[in-house]
Amino acid sequence: MSTAPVIDVDALHVTYGDFHAVTDLSFQVERGELYALLGTNGAGKTSTLEVVEGHRAASSGTVRVFGESPSDRRTVRPRMGIMLQESGFSPDLTVAESIRLIGRLTGRTDTVDRVLGIVDLTRKAETRVAQLSGGEKRRLDFATAVYGRPELIFLDEPTTGLDIQSRDALWDAVEELRADGSTIVLTTHYLEEAQQRADRIGLMHHGTFRHQGTVAELTRTLPAAIQFSLPAGAPAPPVSAVAVPDGSYQIETFDLQTDLKQLLDWAHDHAVDLHGLSAAPTRLDDVFRAIDTAPALS
Numbered sequence: 001m002s003t004a005p006v007i008d009v010d011a012l013h014v015t016y017g018d019f020h021a022v023t024d025l026s027f028q029v030e031r032g033e034l035y036a037l038l039g040t041n042g043a044g045k046t047s048t049l050e051v052v053e054g055h056r057a058a059s060s061g062t063v064r065v066f067g068e069s070p071s072d073r074r075t076v077r078p079r080m081g082i083m084l085q086e087s088g089f090s091p092d093l094t095v096a097e098s099i100r101l102i103g104r105l106t107g108r109t110d111t112v113d114r115v116l117g118i119v120d121l122t123r124k125a126e127t128r129v130a131q132l133s134g135g136e137k138r139r140l141d142f143a144t145a146v147y148g149r150p151e152l153i154f155l156d157e158p159t160t161g162l163d164i165q166s167r168d169a170l171w172d173a174v175e176e177l178r179a180d181g182s183t184i185v186l187t188t189h190y191l192e193e194a195q196q197r198a199d200r201i202g203l204m205h206h207g208t209f210r211h212q213g214t215v216a217e218l219t220r221t222l223p224a225a226i227q228f229s230l231p232a233g234a235p236a237p238p239v240s241a242v243a244v245p246d247g248s249y250q251i252e253t254f255d256l257q258t259d260l261k262q263l264l265d266w267a268h269d270h271a272v273d274l275h276g277l278s279a280a281p282t283r284l285d286d287v288f289r290a291i292d293t294a295p296a297l298s
């Protein structure tokens with residue numbers, strides 16, 4: 001089996017007139033990976049994905065999908081499932097007709113019943129798209145990613161507007177596609193989903209990557225936090241603790257386990273009750289909030 005990356009982006013630039021939306025972006029997505037392309041609003045994610053999906057030409061740089069140019073739609077398109085934010089199904093078609101249409105447009109084969117079952121719209125098969133709820137429409141959008149078990153699947157904000165049951169069902173279906181060997185590219189503003197699901201994350205800001213790697217690699221760039229309050233009359237806390245305006249204390253640490261143990265030992269030795277003690281690992285949100293201070297990756 002080939003070990004070539006499914007997606008290979010090298011020195012991609014996307015410009016709109018004088019405006020540089022994407023600047024010298026390079027990344028690869030390996031077969032079977034779930035890669036999350038995340039970033040601030042206007043970071044250039046959509047512009048990047050439009051090129052990778054074959055909807056837009058690169059201003060410069062090289063993009064290969066399955067080793068081919070994504071503009072070679074006859075070769076590449078049948079192997080890709082793309083769930084856009086708005087699939088634009090005709091409101092007059094029924095759900096079953098819309099799903100059949102996906103087969104005709106992509107050239108993949110599948111059965112409408114199987115896809116209806118996965119997206120949980122079997123009971124709505126004969127309902128017109130115009131009459132679907134927002135969440136049901138989103139599940140129909142997901143059918144475009146599922147139909148014919150594509151090798152490469154793009155999920156653009158897949159769970160927006162979905163209730164928790166539908167979200168879980170969508171992620172279960174994604175896990176099944178991954179078990180079949182599909183490669184997934186995810187964009188989302190729900191960072192906890194990316195944190196939970198992604199093998200690797202590319203974090204964009206102003207057209208460049210500021211971080212790329214596993215969740216552990218990204219969160220390792222920032223300290224974790226220990227917080228607690230002290231009862232009146234308690235001795236001064238360990239030196240590394242900083243008083244914050246609400247009267248509690250905070251310890252920022254790159255070695256949570258050691259510093260937490262030190263704090264608990266100190267509290268035990270001084271017979272001090274630590275009130276409201278919490279120890280929070282660094283989250284993707286923290287990395288995001290600090291994005292302005294992260295230099296562009298070369």
Ligand SMILES: Nc1ncnc2c1ncn2[C@@H]1O[C@H](COP(=O)(O)OP(=O)(O)OP(=O)(O)O)[C@@H](O)[C@H]1O
Pocket residue numbers: 016019021039040041042043044045046047048
């Ligand atoms: N057709 C266009 N003409 C001019 N500027 C554009 C065009 N499309 C996008 N842009 C600009 O390029 C930048 C990147 O946009 P893009 O849609 O790629 O960002 P994004 O990361 O997907 O953002 P969001 O998270 O807000 O959807 C933005 O500043 C946007 O205003």
